[in-house]
Amino acid sequence: MLSWVDGLPCDFLSLRDRGLAYGDGLFETVAVRQGRPLLLDRHMARLAEGCSRLSMPLDGSLIRAELQAFALELGEGVAKLIVTRGDGLRGYAPPQPTLPRRILQGSPWPAYPPASAELGVELFPCRTRLAEQPLLAGLKHLNRLEQVLARAEWQGGEYAEGLMRDVSGRVIEGVFSNLFLVKSSQLLTADLSRCGVAGVMRAEILTLAAGNGLAVKVRDIAYDEFLGADEVFLCNSLYGIWPVRRFDGHDWPVGPLTRKLQALVHHLQDS
Amino acid sequence: MLSWVDGLPCDFLSLRDRGLAYGDGLFETVAVRQGRPLLLDRHMARLAEGCSRLSMPLDGSLIRAELQAFALELGEGVAKLIVTRGDGLRGYAPPQPTLPRRILQGSPWPAYPPASAELGVELFPCRTRLAEQPLLAGLKHLNRLEQVLARAEWQGGEYAEGLMRDVSGRVIEGVFSNLFLVKSSQLLTADLSRCGVAGVMRAEILTLAAGNGLAVKVRDIAYDEFLGADEVFLCNSLYGIWPVRRFDGHDWPVGPLTRKLQALVHHLQDS
Known part of the structure; x- marks a missing residue:
């Protein structure tokens, strides 16, 4: 290449x-x-x-x-x-x-199954936790052993991504994606001031949401809050948005806000 | 080379x-x-x-x-x-x-000043803290941005090493060394199950101490305990042992246990 x-x-x-x-x-x-x-x-x-x-x-x-x-x-x-x-x-x-x-x-462009964006994906519950290091939080730096360990926790195609929590148990992100929740029509994504990677698609979605009159918050997300969300989706700069359909026995529908944001992002990806 | x-x-x-x-x-x-x-x-x-x-x-x-x-x-x-x-x-x-x-x-062999081992060194108080990640703690892995940030905190020859604490404030190690304290004739070094690099010279000193009838403990070290130590020294596989003479306005003498271990390690380095 x-x-x-x-x-x-x-x-x-x-x-x-x-x-x-x-x-x-x-x-x-x-x-x-x-x-x-x-x-x-x-x-x-x-x-x-x-x-x-x-x-x-x-x-x-x-x-x-x-x-x-x-x-x-x-x-x-x-x-x-x-x-x-x-x-x-x-x-x-x-x-x-x-x-x-x-x-x-x-x-080459990765061979993501079209079903991931259309029907949603299942998330693997990673045991690897993210350490809290404010000096490096948010950056896409080359120290990625936590992601390597987390990604090695599952094989095969059943799980498209894995959920990563921090050492305190907060819900942070996917292994190679950021994560959003919808609860009572409000969009929510994790504060990344202690750990995590602040993805460019996450930033784009935050801007698109604000520009389209959607209420959006960036703050800590407790595990129970994640499980009780109305909609859950993942994003990154390559695949755009994947709805999360299932995680550790919990199920979510592909909701209207996820679909709305997919449409906004799809337009962007093709431009 | x-x-x-x-x-x-x-x-x-x-x-x-x-x-x-x-x-x-x-x-x-x-x-x-x-x-x-x-x-x-x-x-x-x-x-x-x-x-x-x-x-x-x-x-x-x-x-x-x-x-x-x-x-x-x-x-x-x-x-x-x-x-x-x-x-x-x-x-x-x-x-x-x-x-x-x-x-x-x-x-080439690093040009350490002979005075470091003889008279002791001054430690810089690093602001960079070590994140707590039990899955990687103790390993000498290639994710070393914390050490890069810490080492960049001081320039010039006044400080031979820097002290690193974890995000909870415990005293852990130097940037490229492990750290030992002596208190009431007992040797003490930090538990490295949450962060830190378990150096080979640290392991060697633990073995030498035990084999020479010295009391030795591996456990968490609070900052105040470090400041109140009778002797403090650093070690790594290249320079052996450096007494710590000064840190942030605190002074230590070069004590008898430090000298005894230097003699034991010196023998090893030359063999």
Whole structure:
């Protein structure tokens, strides 16, 4: 598959890269349709926020231009962008000066079953809990062992995603998705100031909801509140929105707000 | 510098390696003296424990033989061993089958000032706290952003190390060291079942202490208990033991138990 390192075709990496040594970097998983990176502004905004919080220099206009050129060459599929703190010597201290490295990897569009968006999915109850680390919460950084452990908890196609709670038991997100509830016509998604990844589709849905007169709250979600929701759905930047139909013996209908937001997001995905 | 990938000289890595993508792997930092990897059994034991907890296959005898051959070629210095879950496609699910990748990187012996071991060091009070994640606690895995953030908190040579506490305020370790206290002639080091890295030198000191009739406890350490200690010292597999002389306005003498353990460890480092 197509891959670039620092703007040039390349499929290998220096062994001294701090992305390998420490997971010292960030990534974005970008949907590419008809040669265009979707939700580009939101991806760039999250990357900028991550770089700022990790004190990594960012050349935003260079990365944006590279992502656009890469998407043009890829055509259809997924562009994964990784930005690391570049090469380092031994030791945790950030190199001075830091020369971040840009990695772009293309892959085909994932073969999601159409039934997931149409009929909804079943969620696996992950035992792996998310640790609470406010300094890293919300970022799409390269320290993802919790997701690796959680995703390894189930095999086969019965479960499309898994539910992750934090160590205190709050409902946070899916392994590779964010989660929304609807209760009494109000949209609700977890506060991600202690853990979790603040997805670009989650941000898009929050904006779309507000722009379409839907009441929406971002706050802590207790487990019982999740189980008692009227509607539950997942989202990410690739598949859009999947209704959640079943979780650990609990069933939900595919509700009207989920369908409304799917329509809004579908329009966006095709644009 | 000398570097091998899967047993062959190589200084680059596949972009598809899950060590880069997710920090999905483990590492060991091994002191090499006169062509021999020191504390090899302890490094191999920790690696085996890590592989078991991350459900990664491990060919222990192959890695041990490679480390020995690498050390022979390196002569003097540091051998960093990284074992990743190997290449993967997009997504967190571990590849089936998993073909772990072995990376060995050599570097010169670090230029630690002799005064650190002789006179003791000053500890920086890191604001970065360690999140509590029992599933990963104790392992030397590749998700090290907390250490990167903590180490970036100070520059210059005044502080040789930084103190890391967990999100609940307990005293855990240094950024790249473990920590011991002495109180009323009893040796004490933090329980690492929620966070922290269980260092091989820490394990060695626990064994040496027990074998030399020293009372030793592994349990939670409150901040006040740390401040009220009679002696404080740091340890890791490269520098051995550094007395802690000063932290945030508190001073400690270099005590007799610290000196006794330094002598025991020094013997080991030279052997």
